[in-house]
Amino acid sequence: xxxxxxxxxxxxxxxxxxxxxxxxxxxxxxxxxxxxxxxxxxxxxxxxxxxxxxxxxxxxxxxxxxxxxxxxxxxxxxxxxxxxxxxxxxxxxxxxxxxxxxxxxxxxxxxxxxxxxxxxxxxxxxxxxxxxxxxxxxxxxxxxxxxxxxxxxxxxxxxxxxxxxxxxxxxxxxxxxxxxxxxxxxxxxxxxxxxxxxxxxxxxxxx
Numbered sequence: 001x002x003x004x005x006x007x008x009x010x011x012x013x014x015x016x017x018x019x020x021x022x023x024x025x026x027x028x029x030x031x032x033x034x035x036x037x038x039x040x041x042x043x044x045x046x047x048x049x050x051x052x053x054x055x056x057x058x059x060x061x062x063x064x065x066x067x068x069x070x071x072x073x074x075x076x077x078x079x080x081x082x083x084x085x086x087x088x089x090x091x092x093x094x095x096x097x098x099x100x101x102x103x104x105x106x107x108x109x110x111x112x113x114x115x116x117x118x119x120x121x122x123x124x125x126x127x128x129x130x131x132x133x134x135x136x137x138x139x140x141x142x143x144x145x146x147x148x149x150x151x152x153x154x155x156x157x158x159x160x161x162x163x164x165x166x167x168x169x170x171x172x173x174x175x176x177x178x179x180x181x182x183x184x185x186x187x188x189x190x191x192x193x194x195x196x197x198x199x200x201x202x203x204x205x206x207x
Contacts, residue, residue, distance in 0.1 A: 005195075007188060008023070021179060026058070026091075026203060026204065026205045027055055027203050028049050028056060028082070028087050028088045028091045028203060030086075030087070030117070031052060031056040031085065031086065031087045032052070032085070032086045032087075032164075033052050033059060033083055033084070033085060033086075034083065034084045034086055035081070035082075035083060035084040036048075036050060036081070036083040037081065037082050037083075038079060038080065038082070039080055039081075040077070040078045040079035040080050040170075041076075041077050041078055041079075041138065042063065042065065042066035042067070042077035042078055042079040042170075042172070042186075043063060043065065043066055043079035043081065044065060045067045045190075046064075047063060047064040047066075047153060048061060048062070048063055048064070048079075048081065049061070049062045049064075050062070050083070053152050054061075056087075056201065056203065057200065057201050057202070057203070058198050058199065058200050058201065059083075059085070059198070059201070060196060060197065060198050061081065061196050061197045061199075062196040063079070063196055066079055066102075066172075066185065066186045067102075067172075067183060067184060067185030067186070068172055068174055068183060068184055068185075069180070069181070069182070069183035069184075069185075070141040070181065070183075070188055071176070071179050071180060071181050072176065073175070073176055073177055074173065074174070074175060074176070075173065075174040075176060075182065075183075075184075076171065076172070076173045077171070077172050077173075078169075078170060078171040079168075079170050079171075080167070080168065080169050080170070081167075081168050082165065082167040082168070083165075083166055083167060084163050084164065084165050084166075085163065085164045085166065086163045087163070087164075088185040089206075090110060090158075090205060090206050091203055091204065091205055091206060092155050092156045092157065092158050092203075092204050092206055093155070093156055093164065093201055093202065093203055093204075094123075094153055094154065094155045094156065094201070094202045094203075094204075095120065095129055095130075095150050095153040095199065095200070095201060096119070096149060096150060096165075096200050096201065096202045097146070097147065097148060097149045097150055097200040098116065098118065098130060098148055098150060098197065098198070098199060098200065099145065099146065099147045099198040099200065100114070100116075100145075100146050100186055100196065100197045100198070101143070101144065101145045101146070101186070101196065102143070102144060102184065102185045102186035102196075103142065103143045103144065103184075103185055104136055104140055104141070104142070104144060104183065104184040104185070105136070105140070105141045105181070105182060105183050105184075106136060106138030106140045106141070106174070106182050107138045107139060107176070107178050107180040107181075107182055108139040108159075108178070108185070109138060109176075109177060109178045110136070110137070110174055110175060110176040110177070110178060110180075110182050111135060111137050111174070111175045112135070112136040112137075112138075112173070112174045112175075112182075112184045113133050113134070113135050113136075113172070113173050113174075113175075114133065114134045114136075114146075114170070114171070114172045114173075114184070114186070115129060115132070115133040115134075115168040115170065115171045115172075115173075116131070116132060116133075116169070116170050117130070117131045117166065117168070117170075118130040118131075118150070118166065118167070118168055118169075119166070119167040119169075120164055120165065120166050121164070121165040121166075121167075122157075122163075122164050122165075128152060129150050129152045129153045129154075129178035130148075130150040130152060130153070131152075131206070132148065134146055134148075138182070138185075144182065155204065158206035158207075166199075168197070169205070172184055172186065175180055
């Protein structure tokens with residue numbers, strides 16, 4: 001696999017690390033998520049919720065219907081979502097990582113792939129900050145957590161536009177030649193599986 005997959009109990013470790021990280025940072029107090037839009041077979045209208053951590057070091061997106069399931073040889077679903085992050089001009093930010101969690105049931109011989117492309121745009125300047133594919137092979141039946149540092153993230157320049165646009169293009173696919181039932185989900189429809197994305201941020205006051 002492209003990244004270490006941990007069971008969901010690893011989420012508690014991640015939350016603790018985020019808390020420690022926020023204590024060492026100079027955090028802006030006025031950060032807002034605006035202009036959220038999404039589309040795709042995995043995120044129909046009304047199926048996505050989002051929140052900003054109180055310390056502004058993480059943005060979470062939870063899905064009600066982002067999954068694939070069945071016995072077909074190929075199963076696919078996708079979701080594109082975008083948002084603007086507003087913050088004070090005397091701060092700059094950096095996307096340091098992305099986490100996503102969910103569950104899968106993969107029979108032996110099946111392969112699941114989850115692809116993400118993250119694009120950020122500040123005024124006229126835009127760049128891809130992450131473009132990767134995670135792979136899981138069957139047999140596998142459990143919840144999972146993938147935590148990954150962004151591959152191309154960098155600090156945003158100081159005193160620029162006080163808002164950053166982000167576009168996520170995501171797709172999940174299962175190749176299932178066995179004809180057995182298989183599924184993969186990144187959603188929160190099951191009360192025992194809080195699935196979704198966490199978008200980790202670092203902040204620095206401009207000097």
